[in-house]
Amino acid sequence: MVSSETGIYDLFVVGGGVNGAGIARDAAGRGLSVLLCEKDDLAQGTSSRSGKLVHGGLRYLEYYEFRLVREALIEREVLLESAPHIIWPMRFVLPHNPQDRPAWLVRLGLFLYDHLGGRKRLPGTRSLNLATAPEGAPIKRDYRKAFEYSDCWVDDARLVVLNALDATARGARVLTRTACSAIRRRDGLWFIEMTDTRTGAKTEARARCVVNTAGPWVNDVIGRIGGLNSTRSVRLVKGSHIVVPKFWEGRQAYLVQNPDKRVIFINPYQNDLALIGTTDIPYEGRPEDVTADGNEIAYLLKSVNRYFKQQLTSDDIVYSFSGVRPLYDDNAENPSAVTRDYIFEVDATDNQAPLLSVFGGKITTFRKLSEHALERLKPFFPKMGPAWTAKAHLPGGDMAAADFDLFLGELKARYRWLPSDLVKHYARLYGTRTHALLAGATSLDDLGPAFGSLFREREARFLIENEWALTADDILDRRTKHGLHMTPAERQAFTHWLDRQQAAA
Template sequence: MPSPVQRPSSAIPSQCDVLVVGGGINGAGIARDLAGRGLKVVLCEKDDLAQATSSSSTKLIHGGLRYLEYNEFSLVRKALAEREVLLRSAPHIMWPLRFVMPHDPGMRPVWMIRIGLFLYDHLARREVLPGSRTVDLRRHPSGAPLQPRFTKGFVYSDGWVDDARLVALNAIDAMERGATVLTRWRCRDAQRSADAWQVTLDSASGAFHTLNARALVNAAGPWAAQFLSEHAHLSHPKALRLVKGSHIVVPRLFDHGHAYIFQNPDKRIIFAIPYEHDFTLIGTTDVEHHGPIGAARIDESEIDYLCEQASRYFAKPIAKSDVVWTYSGVRPLLDDESGDPSAVTRDYSLELDTAQAPLLTVWGGKITTFRKLAEDAADLLMQPLGVDAARGAWTHGAFLPGGDLNKWIGPARRPDTDFERFEQTVRRRYPQFDAAVLHRLARAYGSRIDRVIGDTPGAQVAPGLYDCELRYLHDHEWARGADDVLWRRSKLGLHYSAEERAAVAAWCAEHWDGAAVTPTPETSWN
């Protein structure tokens, strides 16, 4: 299997069809789609894959129920249609999740909620996800953690995703289809001519490389406008609105498997979601961000807001002292001049400029629609690149790496039950492993778990983390330091003590060139 071990600059292609700038979900998805159509693709990312916005989402594959109130029917339909496509493509990192909305008579009336849920159930075809229904919270398990004043609730379906791993899997698939994926390589300068882009790349280690690309894709997310003006030397008519979304993680608040959607007096909503077995994830906020894009941190007022709004519903109030971890990301939203950040559209816009060598810029977007965005982007580039139209869309029914469980369980039936059968098979094959460790490995790597474990797991570096997995992450998933392992390729950092995190960092420093001695995550913990 090809290995993405960081290449010396001499091994990077000097020419390609398309250079994709940005290693978030949209950039990785576009690189994958284009590589699958036979194009020669280079993806460059100045940091780690998914280091910014794409690892800081609420981690949902969802249509966006609240967007119906803003008449975003096209976006909701598109996102709803993508849910089951994505669930089938990677049942190890995505799975169905049922949401409970307790009815608060002071918020939206029952008739409005029922109309909204009816539309949510019927705007797109469903085969796996069950429809919505009304429940008696005095009898339903989801009512137990709530204040007794909530007696009626509404239950509907969406999905959960490990967002950072979704990016990594797209990058792996792109690489295995022929793309060159460069992490810690920045697009320093891009000069445009009639038929090509001459690009200068520089690496974190100080190396430089010059590359000629027939087309350039700007998938820099929150940095998209900045990239155009500062690196591609172009003006841009569109404006991005940068909105910070922050989340808090607290010890587990409930034992059942449902998530909650809570309506707030300010007409916003927040989610409370089962997270990493031992925790509950609460978010998100919508706050205008005016500082450095890569330095987004949660504010005290955001922590107060999330604790206060969740405490309006849970019987046990949530205090700041309960927060064990936080993370924040900056959403690059299209500026539609809405006064309320929550009302700004989450849809995407693709801007193709063919005045000279093609330039495609991605504006906005949400994680649920990344595959469709990538497909649309690739479609737009076919004609200006003079590519045979027969090289058409292909990702709709394709698996992501690790998602094809056929060799373990036989033909696929439905993604949720397929994964259950797969995990049972894994436990039989590796009886020497703890069940919790196998569950994590099965979720992270799916059908490629045997490639991770190999012939022997090696030494245990920290609880449940073995030498074999660390080597796999370095050799096949671009991990270069403890943060990459503990906070993006996994969330083990949330479970480990400071001493255990330091042990992982020390191992990385010993075995990997340039690894940090101590973990310095972009997120924070108490």
């Protein structure tokens, strides 16, 4: 039996990554009715497997991507203001290797980086003497000079969830574990069949416009529509990362150069860990099957060991992950040179219901991409409201002066019974939504039993009830990073608890 969604939506969005969630949020805030479906969990694909950076893309300057870099640098500060709990400044130390890029070229790139985007909040570039600067302590003595510049860190999966939350608060409907199984045009509308991937139940919906933000599957969605072909395509490029124990003092990150002209980030991660990546490998398999292979891991280890005194081996790896970046195929021979910009394709042949497909993009520019997407659709929805997201906070980000440290101090004063590391964990993940998480609690006992050092039952229930979390992976790997700090036995115990809750529901 097939059930039906009542009414006709303005937009049907396929894909719950950062672009889909961002467009759904923007559209709902402009007064459009929106239904978003995602076949897996929010951010389960590319959007949770990034390098966790909001950055201008320093290396893109070498490929003359000035428009993209400028847009990304401007967006960097917009996003920092909108969600200071999940986005924060980070300083990057770039040891200079004269065998790679010459110093004058690095200085020129950093000068442009400092000035292209109208930098306001972040400090500018400076030179370092690695022999005397504390940032040089872990670096081999072969490297005497470095440059330090600013970018930002982001919790990528939470960025997606917060956009989806804001979309629903503004009237959108978000369905996870729901595949777009069939799609066709008829009588000026889209007729969509959705399949619940857990139960197989089918639902039909109608919409005036379809927005295809399926990422690596964007061409698959187009292919399901009879008689429709795209002149554009995505090029799948695999990027892998490894996580190791942090092996230096300080909060700074490092960016190192390779003889092949790629750069590798070595970033502080989860307080006591380091995130190292990424690779750029052409990929032709199923996006669902992507994993970090031995050659990539060896490449990353060699890149780090070239610069650092402490030599890493595969035994140091705590965790590895890989994602498929669906880049717009501009026919570049080198995967690293493939543009990170985005392209739209609008099909509205003979004034039929429009289909907007998104090719490419990056996390940093998702908000601007969403604005541009809605601009492309304005001829079809002339009464939609104006752009609004540039000055709006994401859920939990509405803290005074966008000052996280001030907000953290206020939380500690209000919840004196909470251990300092736990209140910081809540502040970082939930921002001002921490008050809803802790409503009515006056002691640790009120938060329920602990599954891990900072993971308690109340947080799990909050995520299940408010953030579409259904599985242990949803909670431990995407909504939080508790899984990195839990033993296999703790993870199994939590999985069993979750199974019992769902059986009783």
